[in-house]
Amino acid sequence: MLFSNERVATFLNSTFEPVWESVRPVPIVRIDFGNGHALTRTLHGNIASYVCTADGLVLDVLPGIYTPEGYQDALQDLALLARQCQRRDSAARAALVRSYHERLAVALRNGQDSPRLSAMLAMVPVGKGRIERPVERVLAGKPAGEQPAVETPEDLARWEALVEDTRLNEKARRLVIHEHLARTGLAAPSALSRWLYREVLHADLDDPYLGLGKTLLASDPFAREQAGH
Amino acid sequence: MSRRMLYLVMAGLACAVGLMGRLGLQAADPSAASDLRKRAEENPTKLLVRGTTPASNPAVAPGKVRWHPSFAAAQAAAVRSGKPVLLFQMMGRLDQRFC
Numbered sequence: 001m002l003f004s005n006e007r008v009a010t011f012l013n014s015t016f017e018p019v020w021e022s023v024r025p026v027p028i029v030r031i032d033f034g035n036g037h038a039l040t041r042t043l044h045g046n047i048a049s050y051v052c053t054a055d056g057l058v059l060d061v062l063p064g065i066y067t068p069e070g071y072q073d074a075l076q077d078l079a080l081l082a083r084q085c086q087r088r089d090s091a092a093r094a095a096l097v098r099s100y101h102e103r104l105a106v107a108l109r110n111g112q113d114s115p116r117l118s119a120m121l122a123m124v125p126v127g128k129g130r131i132e133r134p135v136e137r138v139l140a141g142k143p144a145g146e147q148p149a150v151e152t153p154e155d156l157a158r159w160e161a162l163v164e165d166t167r168l169n170e171k172a173r174r175l176v177i178h179e180h181l182a183r184t185g186l187a188a189p190s191a192l193s194r195w196l197y198r199e200v201l202h203a204d205l206d207d208p209y210l211g212l213g214k215t216l217l218a219s220d221p222f223a224r225e226q227a228g229h
Numbered sequence: 230m231s232r233r234m235l236y237l238v239m240a241g242l243a244c245a246v247g248l249m250g251r252l253g254l255q256a257a258d259p260s261a262a263s264d265l266r267k268r269a270e271e272n273p274t275k276l277l278v279r280g281t282t283p284a285s286n287p288a289v290a291p292g293k294v295r296w297h298p299s300f301a302a303a304q305a306a307a308v309r310s311g312k313p314v315l316l317f318q319m320m321g322r323l324d325q326r327f328c
Contacts, residue, residue, distance in 0.1 A: 003292025003323070012294050016315035019303035020296055026321030028286065042321060050316040054307035056300065075315070082313035189300070189316055203320070 005068045015079050016051070023193060024205055046201040050189050051078040053085060057186040059097055063173040063200050070166040094186055101182035108175040176200050291323040 003009055012018050031039045049062040049071075060078050062071070081100060085093045177200060184192075198204045204211050297303035303314045317323070 003294045006293065009293035012315060015312060017303040017306040017310060017312050018294050018296055018315040018317065019298075019300050020291065020317040020319065020323045021300065022320065022322050023318055024320055026319075047317065047319040050314075050318065052304075052307075052314040052316055054304055054311075054314065056304050056314070059313070079313060086311065189318070193318060 002065070002068060002071060008068050008072055011072050011075070015075070023197065027210065046197065046203050048193070048196055048201065049075070050192075051075065051082060052189065053082065053093075053186075056188050058181070058189055058192055059085065059186075060101075060181065061177050061192070061196060062169065063177060063196065064165055064169045065162065066166045066169060067162050070170070074170070097186060098182055101178040105175060105178035105182055108171060108178065173200050286322075286325040288324055289326050296323075 003012070026042045029039075029041050033039070047065060051059045051061075053059060059081050062074050062078075066074065081097070084096060088096060177196070180192075180195070180199075181187075194205055198206075202211060207213070297306060300314070300316060303316070306312075307314045
């Protein structure tokens, strides 16, 4: 699990004041094979990582799951954004964050990789090695810097799925988030979460079946008959 | 009748009364005895099911991150430390195995 990764946990503990919360119970599927074997999995679960100011306003959101290095890199940038915001009054902070989202949305719309925040803010120059962060390497189709030991084809498939998820999150999903936050400005997580889960993560929290109703129930040939009873 | 004989007769009567009372109870509520038998039969099955198909989502440690107990607590800590808040939102619970 991401938070069992020593490096990620140390980074989070030293850089943020972390808290987790549940938005709803996760669907769990249990398949009993009838021979004493049973399989338990979660279904359609999803996550979001908000970086917020001390007064509870969202600076940015990382949607979904990331590779450990991709997660750390993306959060490093957001920690930098947070430090820049601390030095500004509320009006200047709002303007900075809006500009940040607008610029990143433009970059992603143009098919570019997300530029490093340090470059955007004209901070102390960042070395080339640091610029070629693992997530950008992933986006460019190069292997991510940190890859766990892959012992089975299933491990490889899971790692490749995680890399692909990171790519999707950094490209398509972040674009939707940047466009939305550029429009709405600073807001509390409670004002964003339902929109985020519905529009970005495609898991409508107000739908008891999380959008899976048609898929799960439509193929039941006896559904109408049973509904009549 | 000697005192010893009287004592033995009284003890015997007491046992007989107790036994008859138990029989009477079973006659009045046969399910009481059958409940005992049913429980004895079902317990091994329940133990087997508990072992193979978890009925609940067992608790686990939520990783190695030092999580604040609430968003408000994280905000208060952020005011003191100057660090931003990281709110990790999810379906399910981070302190459960299936999440």
